Amino acid sequence: xxxxxxxxxxxxxxRPGPNDNNLAYQVPLHSYRARMASLSRLSxxxxxxxxxxxxxxxxxxxxxxxxxxxxxxxxxxxxYIDRSVKSPIAQIxxxxxxxxxxxxxxxxxxxxxxxxxxxxxxxxxxxxxxxAVWFNQTFRKSQLREGAQVALSGVVESxxxxxxxxxxxxxxxxxxxxxxxxxxxxxxxxxxxxxxPGIMRRAIHNALLRSRPIEDTVPPQFIKRHELIxxxxxxxxxxxxxxIEDVGPARxxxxxxxxxxxxxxxxxxxxxxxxxxxxVAHEVSGGLVRRFLQGLPYSLTSAQTRxxxxxxxxxxxxxxxxxxxxxxxxxxxxxxxxxxLLHGIEGGWQGAIMxxxxxxxxxxxxxxxxxxxEAGLSPGLQGAxxxxxxxxxxxxxxxxxxxxxxxxxxxxxxxxxxxxxxxxLEDIAAGQVDLVVxxxxxxxxxxxxxxLGVAVVDEQHRFGVAQRVQLREKADLxxxxxxxxxxxxxxxxxxxxLYGDLDVSVIDEMPPGRTPVGTTxxxxxxxGTAWNLIEKEIAQGRQAFVVCxxxxxxxxxxxxxxxxxxxxxxxxxxDLRVGLIHGQLRSADKEAVMSDFRAVEVGIDIPNATVMVxxxxxxxxxxxxxxxxxxxxxxxxAGTCLLIADATTEEGEGRLAAMVxxxxxxxxxxxxxxxxxxxxxxxxxxxxxxxxxxxxxxEDFELLVAARRDxxxxxxxxxxxxxxxxxxxxxxxxLGDSVEWLFVS
Ligand code: ADP
Ligand code: MG
Numbered sequence: 001x002x003x004x005x006x007x008x009x010x011x012x013x014x015r016p017g018p019n020d021n022n023l024a025y026q027v028p029l030h031s032y033r034a035r036m037a038s039l040s041r042l043s044x045x046x047x048x049x050x051x052x053x054x055x056x057x058x059x060x061x062x063x064x065x066x067x068x069x070x071x072x073x074x075x076x077x078x079x080y081i082d083r084s085v086k087s088p089i090a091q092i093x094x095x096x097x098x099x100x101x102x103x104x105x106x107x108x109x110x111x112x113x114x115x116x117x118x119x120x121x122x123x124x125x126x127x128x129x130x131x132a133v134w135f136n137q138t139f140r141k142s143q144l145r146e147g148a149q150v151a152l153s154g155v156v157e158s159x160x161x162x163x164x165x166x167x168x169x170x171x172x173x174x175x176x177x178x179x180x181x182x183x184x185x186x187x188x189x190x191x192x193x194x195x196x197p198g199i200m201r202r203a204i205h206n207a208l209l210r211s212r213p214i215e216d217t218v219p220p221q222f223i224k225r226h227e228l229i230x231x232x233x234x235x236x237x238x239x240x241x242x243x244i245e246d247v248g249p250a251r252x253x254x255x256x257x258x259x260x261x262x263x264x265x266x267x268x269x270x271x272x273x274x275x276x277x278x279x280v281a282h283e284v285s286g287g288l289v290r291r292f293l294q295g296l297p298y299s300l301t302s303a304q305t306r307x308x309x310x311x312x313x314x315x316x317x318x319x320x321x322x323x324x325x326x327x328x329x330x331x332x333x334x335x336x337x338x339x340x341l342l343h344g345i346e347g348g349w350q351g352a353i354m355x356x357x358x359x360x361x362x363x364x365x366x367x368x369x370x371x372x373x374e375a376g377l378s379p380g381l382q383g384a385x386x387x388x389x390x391x392x393x394x395x396x397x398x399x400x401x402x403x404x405x406x407x408x409x410x411x412x413x414x415x416x417x418x419x420x421x422x423x424x425l426e427d428i429a430a431g432q433v434d435l436v437v438x439x440x441x442x443x444x445x446x447x448x449x450x451x452l453g454v455a456v457v458d459e460q461h462r463f464g465v466a467q468r469v470q471l472r473e474k475a476d477l478x479x480x481x482x483x484x485x486x487x488x489x490x491x492x493x494x495x496x497x498l499y500g501d502l503d504v505s506v507i508d509e510m511p512p513g514r515t516p517v518g519t520t521x522x523x524x525x526x527x528g529t530a531w532n533l534i535e536k537e538i539a540q541g542r543q544a545f546v547v548c549x550x551x552x553x554x555x556x557x558x559x560x561x562x563x564x565x566x567x568x569x570x571x572x573x574x575d576l577r578v579g580l581i582h583g584q585l586r587s588a589d590k591e592a593v594m595s596d597f598r599a600v601e602v603g604i605d606i607p608n609a610t611v612m613v614x615x616x617x618x619x620x621x622x623x624x625x626x627x628x629x630x631x632x633x634x635x636x637x638a639g640t641c642l643l644i645a646d647a648t649t650e651e652g653e654g655r656l657a658a659m660v661x662x663x664x665x666x667x668x669x670x671x672x673x674x675x676x677x678x679x680x681x682x683x684x685x686x687x688x689x690x691x692x693x694x695x696x697x698x699e700d701f702e703l704l705v706a707a708r709r710d711x712x713x714x715x716x717x718x719x720x721x722x723x724x725x726x727x728x729x730x731x732x733x734x735l736g737d738s739v740e741w742l743f744v745s
Contacts, residue, residue: 038215038726040733043070051206052199060193069207070734073214073235074258074693075200076251077187081151081171082244089163090127092156099153100130100165101173107144123152130156130163140170149173151186172198185241204239212236217726218260222710226703228253255695256703261731262692263704263711264721270322271715279320279479280349280453284312288346288377288399289339295375296335303509304332310505311340314481315454321481327507328665329487329630330514334364336507337456338371340483341435345401349453350428351435352480354442356459358407364458365405365437369414377401379415404428406438406447455480459487487627516663517612517629517639521656523646530613530642531572537610542637544611547628549619565615607635617643617659618652622672625659673697 045068048058053072066072087098102123109119119134121144132152134140144150154168171188189200216223216231223230229237229249237250293300300308307325314321327333341351353368355361372378379400404413404424411421413433427433431450436442484502522529534544548565612632617625625643633639643660647653658671697704715721721728 036213036215037211038217038730039070040726040729042073042211042214043068043730043733045069047072047203050203050210052203053195057195057199057203060195064192066192069211071693072204072207073211073239074254075189075192075204076238076254076694078190079188080241080244080247081173081186081188083186088127089123089125089130092130092163094156094158094163097153097155099151100156101125101149101151102130104144104146104148104150105129106146107141109138109141123150128163130165131159132165132168134167137167143170143172145172151188172196185244185247187239187241189239201239208235208239215726217724217730218257219710219714219724219727222260225710226256226706228256231257251694252703255700256707258692258695258734259700259704259707260711261734263708264715264727264731265735266708267712267715268719268721270712271719273322274319275719279318279481280315280344280347281318282315282343282349282453282481283347284315284343286343286346289342291399292339292342292371292375292377293335295377296371297374298511300335301332301507301509301511303327303507304336307505307507308336308339310503311336311483312343314503315340315343320479321483322502323483324502324504325483325485325507326504327485327487328510329627330510330634331487331507332511333485333487333507334367335371337483337485338368340481341454341456342401344454344481345434347453349451349480350431350433350449351454351456352442352449352452353435353437353456354440354458355437356440358409358439360458361405361407361437361439362410365403365412368435368437369403372401372403372414402427402432402434404433404436406436406442408439408441452480453478455482457482457484459485487630513636515633515638517633517641519629519641519643519660519663521617521660522642522644524644527615527644530611530644531569533640533642534611534613535573537640541608542610543608544613545609545628545631546613546615548615549617608637609634610637610639612639612641613644614641615644618645618647618649618656620655622655622658622668623665625655626665626668629659629663 046058047053047061047066047069048055050058050069050072053061061067061072066075081099081101083101087100089100089102092098092100100123102125105122105124107119107121109117111117115136117136117138119137119140121132121140123130123132130152132154149172151171151173152165152168153171154165157164157166173186187201189197189204191197192200195203212235213232214235218231222228228234229252231253234250234253237246238254241247241250307327311321311323311325314323325333325336337353341353344351353361353364355364369378377400379402400415402413402415404419404427405411406421406424406428411419411424413419413424413427416423419427424433425447428436429448429450436447436449438447441447534546537544546565546569548562609632612628614620614625614628620628629639629641632641641659643656645652645656647656655672658668662668695704714724718724
């Protein structure tokens, strides 16, 4: 109480005043503060040390990812109520949407019927009283204590001559004795678990008192260049602004800092890769790739040609390639990837293709085998032992690529289909295999390469920084060149953050002769349309997919619903052969169904499939929908995608509308980002983006570009940031374990 009185007396309670040293702290000041607190230091101090947060509360915060005082200071208000813009109750125009602030005079609850509870409160300011009504929100009764200051937001109506708000949003500003709401702007911090906005506000206030002034570690020239405000002031202003105009510059500064830290980590990582890793300087002028490309029944699109030459530039130099290859499903990434691998293979190196699942690995194997066969690069089949001691690429005078598939359940090779797993492992270690296709298990288990020179990874999503480190460790002496393929179009905003240490190539052109897949939305009532179309297309010799969603996060449930739907459709489409695939099938069974489905085995491609029906389509993410749609219409016949859904959420509806509106994957990706928000777009993958607490990479794109340029410039001039030790500490402290390895020397 003493403290609060004292604070009331200060003009701005947050500016450290002469009396600060008299304040009673739970923990001695010096325990986490010498003279000036740094964020790195504050990231080591637990929230339990903050007055008001000991015990259960700090545990609740931890669950929400707020572990340290530094985290706490980044829990910024979700909004502000500006009390200087007064809306006296008496002057509110009927029908307008406003926030009124007043004192709770009375609260009551009645139950006119079973299942109906009506809560009424009367709120008064100096000018008038307004009535607020809520239905069945019984928690309001205890939330609205008599005498408390509250802010009600909603539409004002006139009811029997009196002012009324129906179900307004409520922000309890504080109990009357509270001091922090006397300023002109009241910050509304989000509650965290059981910890209410009021408690958060007071705790953050306490934390600021003990932490300020907060040291600024960003080089002053950058602050000046972007006209940013001082960091210490920014923390004060974002939590307790004097005027609402103070919030913008404060947020801008903190967002810049956050992005700057992320980009610094990426810059250091990239620099490390460039400086320290020894890679292979591949020869790219040999004839093998030319021969391979000439063997194809088509010529490369100009996008494919451009991307391949970007890759060749990387291959030629000695430091390892880290390149992201983006392109829509069907844009022809595989041909480019195989060309990349062949450059290495021609020089005597081995190549690997890693896929996220066994099914995809199998499909890649079949696709690559087909491509090699078309180009006349398949070896003649040989009996056991025939390969020993021979150079696999030229062992019969003609160049031939020894290709193998290795997954948990399958081992096979194009030179020896009946090879056992043990034999294949031996061949890989002896250098008898030129190119291995498999899952990520290739780098995780006991697979020893003779000389891995180029690795292609399909789908970055499950291949994060940690896997890249593993890959590096696979190769004893040299680090292989790495090409990461993804069919998920990644907006530039994300490729600058998530993949900030990668170079990016984009195949932005589809092979000629593809008609875009027509997309139609059907309600569940209209699903018959879909089955009719399937029957019609199949009568003309085409094939179709029906995809049902994973209703719960359980493979068992997925299997059950796919099985049930399979049964239903088998009945509905009695004349057709309906196959079934789901996550619980054994790999061998999956392969069997897929090869039944493929008239000709051409890997991932089923050019004959023209219809994609997606049930409960609103439950899929936008990029997933787009990927599924890409599976049809890949041959000469136009494809159709039918989305069956009765969307129950606005988001779901938005996704479906976007799907119907465009076939452009990049536009859909941007849309996805806008609908879902950056935190969820890429799910649980490890990334810098999920660590962003303040920045919104769409909204703050300009700051992102600025921070990136500054960070990369700084690292160029000072590769180990020797002149910025505090900055290094801060990046480590704030980004945590995920960047720790960057700075080990
Ligand atoms: P992605 O891996 O990007 O999904 P693929 O490499 O599997 O795409 O190619 C899709 C299909 O397009 C394959 O059937 C492939 O043979 C074919 N294709 C690839 N490049 C071309 C091209 N330049 N012209 C015509 N067809 C192509
Ligand atoms: Mg290289």
